[in-house]
Amino acid sequence: MNVPVRLTGFALGLVAVFGAAAGLGSAVGPVGPTSAPAADAGHGGADAHDGEKAAPVADAEVPAGLMVSEDGYTLDLAAGTVPAGDATALTFRVVGPDGHAVRAYEESHEQDIHLIAVRRDLSGFQHVHPTLGADGVWTTPLALIPGSWRVFADFVPSADGENRILGADLSVAGGFMPTPLPAASRTSEVAGYTVTLDGELTAGTESELTLSVRRDGRPVTDLQPYLGAYGHLVALRSGDLAYLHVHPADDGDAGPDVRFFTTAPSAGTYRLFLDFKHGDVVRTAAFTVAAGAHEEGR
Numbered sequence: 001m002n003v004p005v006r007l008t009g010f011a012l013g014l015v016a017v018f019g020a021a022a023g024l025g026s027a028v029g030p031v032g033p034t035s036a037p038a039a040d041a042g043h044g045g046a047d048a049h050d051g052e053k054a055a056p057v058a059d060a061e062v063p064a065g066l067m068v069s070e071d072g073y074t075l076d077l078a079a080g081t082v083p084a085g086d087a088t089a090l091t092f093r094v095v096g097p098d099g100h101a102v103r104a105y106e107e108s109h110e111q112d113i114h115l116i117a118v119r120r121d122l123s124g125f126q127h128v129h130p131t132l133g134a135d136g137v138w139t140t141p142l143a144l145i146p147g148s149w150r151v152f153a154d155f156v157p158s159a160d161g162e163n164r165i166l167g168a169d170l171s172v173a174g175g176f177m178p179t180p181l182p183a184a185s186r187t188s189e190v191a192g193y194t195v196t197l198d199g200e201l202t203a204g205t206e207s208e209l210t211l212s213v214r215r216d217g218r219p220v221t222d223l224q225p226y227l228g229a230y231g232h233l234v235a236l237r238s239g240d241l242a243y244l245h246v247h248p249a250d251d252g253d254a255g256p257d258v259r260f261f262t263t264a265p266s267a268g269t270y271r272l273f274l275d276f277k278h279g280d281v282v283r284t285a286a287f288t289v290a291a292g293a294h295e296e297g298r
Helices: 003-028 039-041
Strands: 075-076 085-095 114-120 126-127 139-143 147-155 164-172 186-192 193-198 206-215 231-238 246-248 255-265 266-279 281-291
Touching: 075 147, 085 114, 085 147, 085 164, 114 139, 114 193, 126 139, 126 186, 139 255, 193 266, 193 281, 231 246, 231 255
Parallel strands: none
Antiparallel strands: 075 085, 085 139, 114 126, 114 147, 147 164, 186 193, 193 206, 206 255, 231 266, 246 255, 266 281
């Protein structure tokens, strides 16, 4: 066979191969980004024939703590992996929209920043208040066991006075065995104190939760103020560790009851951590709570 004939046959073969590929692509659909799906038609997608740009669908509000950056602010850990230890140093910055470390904060619950550290299996919870250096770098010791941790920075920059909660992952070196999530319970025992939980956590609507502190069976009526209230409550969603804003009620009684208000973003399982102060010592009571779906009319 001469060269022109061989080239002609090769070209015809390429046409056949690419034609088959095009047919296969039509059969299985395109790979990668495509135009808006038909499901968006009701929002100006496929029905927008007049050349106007389709109106975007509003995103649902993202729960706090799921993002490392928000509104130009970023939680910047000095190291993503640290050693285990009883007093492992954690160093970090909050970087502002100008690219520099934020140095000016407004006090919130008597502190410039609240740092929450918790292992991803919701064990090892710690609530600390780091020290700010002149260079805008925060430092604090943490008691860390091996595993995957989440670190939350809860702060209000003076630049705009808006409360933000940013989260970042932290790896603690070493082998570990995940701790199963404790079963749902209305009672928590900690260092001789019994704390009971009253109230229902309901998704999508504000819930009132009351925590009552007792010691040796007797109500504790002389709780000491902690962070401007008689208790501080943190709630985290199991799975992604979404951080719930929890607001203490302005009660004047020093126990045994401490009331809070919060809204769960979805139905599911949550872990609640109550810090309370008595006898000059801060203790933490923990609860596993199932949040039910909100029922209209209730």
